[in-house]
Amino acid sequence: MTNITNINHEENSSDENRKKLKIKRVNTDLGELTQHNIKQLKVLNRDIFPVLYNEKFYKDLLEAGELCKLAYCNDIVVGTLCCRFDLSDNRRRLYIMTLGVLAKYRTLMLKHALKICEDDGNVDSIYLHVQINNQTALSFYKKFGFEIVSKATDYYRRLEPSDAYLLERQFKKPSSDEQISTTSP
Numbered sequence: 001m002t003n004i005t006n007i008n009h010e011e012n013s014s015d016e017n018r019k020k021l022k023i024k025r026v027n028t029d030l031g032e033l034t035q036h037n038i039k040q041l042k043v044l045n046r047d048i049f050p051v052l053y054n055e056k057f058y059k060d061l062l063e064a065g066e067l068c069k070l071a072y073c074n075d076i077v078v079g080t081l082c083c084r085f086d087l088s089d090n091r092r093r094l095y096i097m098t099l100g101v102l103a104k105y106r107t108l109m110l111k112h113a114l115k116i117c118e119d120d121g122n123v124d125s126i127y128l129h130v131q132i133n134n135q136t137a138l139s140f141y142k143k144f145g146f147e148i149v150s151k152a153t154d155y156y157r158r159l160e161p162s163d164a165y166l167l168e169r170q171f172k173k174p175s176s177d178e179q180i181s182t183t184s185p
Contacts, residue, residue, distance in 0.1 A: 007083060013152065028078075030069040030112055033061055044070075048100035050159050067094075069112060071105050076108045078102045080111040083116065086127075092120075093168075096128035103107045110144060117171060127168040134160055 031039060038058055045053055061068045061082055071079035079101025087091045094117050101109050108141040117123040129152060130137045138148075155164035 029072045033068045078086040078105045090125045094126040125168050125170045132163045141167050
């Protein structure tokens with residue numbers, strides 16, 4: 001994905017002003033997680049999250065494909081998204097395990113997760129846990145249609161507060177009575 005920001009100038013501006021104006025090119029891309037860049041993910045997670053992840057977590061992520069991405073801005077890692085499918089309770093949901101990204105790029109990463117659900121076509125919902133005092137995250141996810149569905153007591157073992165909200169965004173699936181009948185009355 002390439003975003004190009006142009007700074008426009010008026011036709012009658014002086015040559016000096018034109019020299020001051022620059023065209024800035026910003027390239028943002030999503031990249032695969034590999035053996036070669038997994039250390040970058042570990043450093044990013046260590047710096048962003050108050051939780052330490054074990055080696056099995058990272059080993060499993062190497063097999064995740066589209067469900068685990070690194071975000072790059074001009075070839076510099078600025079974030080990560082790691083998800084997994086949850087097939088419990090007769091539902092197919094996408095669980096966001098981690099979304100750790102510099103604030104400027106959060107929307108890019110969440111939109112990728114939402115696109116996974118859209119492209120799959122069979123996802124009932126997408127969900128994640130957010131620490132109850134993380135107002136920034138709560139506001140961010142609510143803007144994208146997530147709702148608080150429950151509270152998990154003592155979800156974080158080594159953090160205060162230790163409770164988390166479970167946030168979920170449902171994807172509407174037509175029920176049998178909403179489907180259009182093709183038979184004549």
